[in-house]
Amino acid sequence: MLVLAATPIGQVGDAPPRLAHELATADVVAAEDTRRLKRLTTDLGVTITGRVVSYFEGNESARTPMLLDSLLAGERVLLVTDAGMPSVSDPGYRLVVAAVEHDVRVTAVPGPSAVLTALAVSGLPVDRFCFEGFLPRKAGERKRRLADLADERRTMVFFEAPHRTEAALAAMAQALGDDRAAAVCRELTKTHEEVRRGPLAELVAWAAEGVRGEVTIVVAGAGPAAAIANDPASLRAAVAALEADGTSRKEAIVEVARRAGVPKREVYNLVHGGGHGAQERP
Structure with a gap:
């Protein structure tokens, strides 16, 4: 089983009660920063009995197959990151995908979330x-x-x-x-x-x-009111504003057409003077 465990984003007292138990009983603890993990376990008064491995952005691709092998061997792998829920702008997504693809159960210890x-x-x-x-x-x-x-x-x-x-x-x-x-x-x-x-x-x-x-x-x-008005002057102005910000004319036309809900060709014709496009409003 793969267990994703939320860790405190600030006060250690916010740690979910299950976190201490999972840290103490997991066969493998994969941590984004093993030094921060040590501080956390000290604060919680927990002794880890399983193996501890680092699992961060720089080694996530290489470590995922190794952790998957542990899961397929029947081990309980606990994943913790520096703060908050693993895989949410933190390491973990690759391992979750690999576990799901191999029919390994994935669960979570809910808790703090920024x-x-x-x-x-x-x-x-x-x-x-x-x-x-x-x-x-x-x-x-x-x-x-x-x-x-x-x-x-x-x-x-x-x-x-x-x-x-x-x-x-x-x-x-x-x-x-x-x-x-x-x-x-x-x-x-x-x-x-x-x-x-x-x-x-x-x-x-x-x-x-x-x-x-x-x-x-x-x-x-x-x-x-944030929607672009569907009239020629507004459409041209919207394209010009995007171009002024560095967007290419082609991309600007596509974006303005999407926001206004009109065909790209209509906006293109307006910008390049090839047609009247949307009807002028009285």
């Missing part, structure tokens, strides 16, 4: 949401990703590194609008926990002073 904790305290709608993980580090790729999310109606949750938080918020403000509501959740459940709520433009100014610690960003989804 995604759900940030969503719950953000003050933004929680009935529908999506998790977007980390934005791309390169500015161009980040702009394209956010452009794809411009008309996302669900609340969005992101992870971000503290030194990239200002740049990420600025890119969000440019793509989603300065007045889009958001919350930056820093050091969740820890001593210096902080939740800053406000429009993106205001949060950009706050982040300019420097951000420390683990960061989760929650952003409100688009309202009905």
Whole structure:
């Protein structure tokens, strides 16, 4: 059996009760950082009796077959990452897929999650949401990703590194609008926990002073007004705006057509002067 175990994102007291038992009884404990695992077991007063192996981004591909062999041999493998639930922006997905493909049972020890904790305290709608993980580090790729999310109606949750938080918020403000509501959740459940709520433009100014610690960003989804108006002037302007941000004209036409719900050819003709496209509104 493969057991995915959530670990505290801040206070060790948040560890699920089953975690200590699983750590003490597993045949194999795969840990993202064995040094952090040692600190965790010390804090929990647990002695690991099984084998401990490292399992992190750099060796995940190579270690997965070895752990799969242990599972197929009938061993109980426990996977823990530095904080939160394994496989959610952390190592684990490859091993889960391999286990499922070989009919190995996969279960989890539920517990702390930065995604759900940030969503719950953000003050933004929680009935529908999506998790977007980390934005791309390169500015161009980040702009394209956010452009794809411009008309996302669900609340969005992101992870971000503290030194990239200002740049990420600025890119969000440019793509989603300065007045889009958001919350930056820093050091969740820890001593210096902080939740800053406000429009993106205001949060950009706050982040300019420097951000420390683990960061989760929650952003409100688009309202009905975020959709591109289906008239020639709006369609042309939308394409021009994307091009100004570095998107190729071809990609901009495809994106605007998708958001407006019109054929790509119609937007193409408008941009290149080959047709009237959507009917002008009176």
